[in-house]
Amino acid sequence: MIHDPLEDLPGYALRRVSAAVMAKLAEGLSRLDLRPAESTVLLVIGANPGVTQSEVGRLLGIASANMAPLVARLADRGLIVREAVDGRSQGLTLSDGGRRITVKTRSVVDELESDLLARIPAVERAAFLKVLFALARDQDD
Amino acid sequence: MIHDPLEDLPGYALRRVSAAVMAKLAEGLSRLDLRPAESTVLLVIGANPGVTQSEVGRLLGIASANMAPLVARLADRGLIVREAVDGRSQGLTLSDGGRRITVKTRSVVDELESDLLARIPAVERAAFLKVLFALARDQDD
DNA sequence: CCGTATAGCTATACAATATAGCTATTCATC
DNA sequence: GATGAATAGCTATATTGTATAGCTATACGG
Known part of the structure; x- marks a missing residue:
C-alpha cells in the first residue's frame, strides 16, 4: 500500500469532500440542463426578486465578467427576466x-x-456545522 | 440587504471554504510555478519513491487521461524521473x-x-476534523 | 460640473475535470 | 502456450469555473 502524505491535511480533505459534493450536484442538475453556478444564481434571484446581477455576483463570489454570460444564458432560455431599474x-x-x-x-x-x-x-453535527459556517462567513473578504 | 438562500446549506459552505483555501494555495504555489494538482503529485511521489502514475492518480482521484500531461510537464521540467518497472x-x-x-x-x-x-x-476542533476526515475517507468510492 | 466609482459587457486564458478512443503490455484461465 | 480481459499510458477534445484586461455608459459625491 502506498502512503498518503495528504491524509492529515484538513485543507486537502475539504477539497476532496467539496469536489465529491459538487460532482453529485452537477449530476443531479444535469437533467435540468443547469450547471451548479447557474442553479445558485436562480436560487438567489428567486429569493430576491429584482436584484441586480452585480448584487448576485457579490453574494456568490462570482466576478462580473463571469456573471454576464451566465445571466445571458439564463435570459436566453427564458428562465429569468431583465428589467431596467x-x-x-x-x-x-x-x-x-x-x-x-x-x-x-x-x-x-x-x-x-x-x-x-x-x-x-x-x-458531532452541531460542532461541525458551526465551524463550517463560521469558516464560510470568514471567507467573505 | 439581500437574502442569501444558501447560507444554511452545508454543501454550499463546503464549496465556498474549499474554493477560498484553493485560491490561497494556488497563490502560494504560483511563485514555484506549480499548480495545486502538480503539488499534490510531487508530495505523493516524494513520500512513495517508485510509485506509478496510475497509483498516484488513484490515490488523488485524478483520471489517467489527466495524469498523463501533468506527469509529462513535471518530467519535462526535470522535477521527476521516469524509470520503466x-x-x-x-x-x-x-x-x-x-x-x-x-x-x-x-x-x-x-x-x-x-x-x-x-x-x-x-x-470544536477535534469534532470538526474527525467529521471532515471521515467524510473525505467516505468519498473514496 | 467633473472626477471617480459602478454596471454590464467582450475577449481571452487557464486549471481542473470529463469522455472517447487508441496502443501495447500484463495476467488469468483454459 | 494461446487467448481474452484488464491495465498503463497516451491523445484529442470539451466543459465548467474562474481570472485578467479592457471597454462603454451611467450614477454619484464633492
Whole structure:
C-alpha cells in the first residue's frame, strides 16, 4: 500500500469532500440542463426578486465578467427576466418557467444536503456545522 | 440587504471554504510555478519513491487521461524521473530539483494548513476534523 | 460640473475535470 | 502456450469555473 502524505491535511480533505459534493450536484442538475453556478444564481434571484446581477455576483463570489454570460444564458432560455431599474442596472426576476425549474433545483439541492447531513454523526453535527459556517462567513473578504 | 438562500446549506459552505483555501494555495504555489494538482503529485511521489502514475492518480482521484500531461510537464521540467518497472509502467521518483521544490511546496502547504487550523476554535476542533476526515475517507468510492 | 466609482459587457486564458478512443503490455484461465 | 480481459499510458477534445484586461455608459459625491 502506498502512503498518503495528504491524509492529515484538513485543507486537502475539504477539497476532496467539496469536489465529491459538487460532482453529485452537477449530476443531479444535469437533467435540468443547469450547471451548479447557474442553479445558485436562480436560487438567489428567486429569493430576491429584482436584484441586480452585480448584487448576485457579490453574494456568490462570482466576478462580473463571469456573471454576464451566465445571466445571458439564463435570459436566453427564458428562465429569468431583465428589467431596467436605472440606466445601467437591470433587476432580475424569475419567469414562470424559471420558477418551475428553480423549485426542481431546490429539491435537487435539498436532497444532496440531506444526504450530506445524514453522513455526519449526530454527536458531532452541531460542532461541525458551526465551524463550517463560521469558516464560510470568514471567507467573505 | 439581500437574502442569501444558501447560507444554511452545508454543501454550499463546503464549496465556498474549499474554493477560498484553493485560491490561497494556488497563490502560494504560483511563485514555484506549480499548480495545486502538480503539488499534490510531487508530495505523493516524494513520500512513495517508485510509485506509478496510475497509483498516484488513484490515490488523488485524478483520471489517467489527466495524469498523463501533468506527469509529462513535471518530467519535462526535470522535477521527476521516469524509470520503466515493466513494459507498460514507469516508476516515478523525484530528481534533486524535484526534491528541493517539494520541500518548498510542503512549507507552502503547511503554512496554509496552519492558518486554517488556527481559524477553528479549539473547542470544536477535534469534532470538526474527525467529521471532515471521515467524510473525505467516505468519498473514496 | 467633473472626477471617480459602478454596471454590464467582450475577449481571452487557464486549471481542473470529463469522455472517447487508441496502443501495447500484463495476467488469468483454459 | 494461446487467448481474452484488464491495465498503463497516451491523445484529442470539451466543459465548467474562474481570472485578467479592457471597454462603454451611467450614477454619484464633492
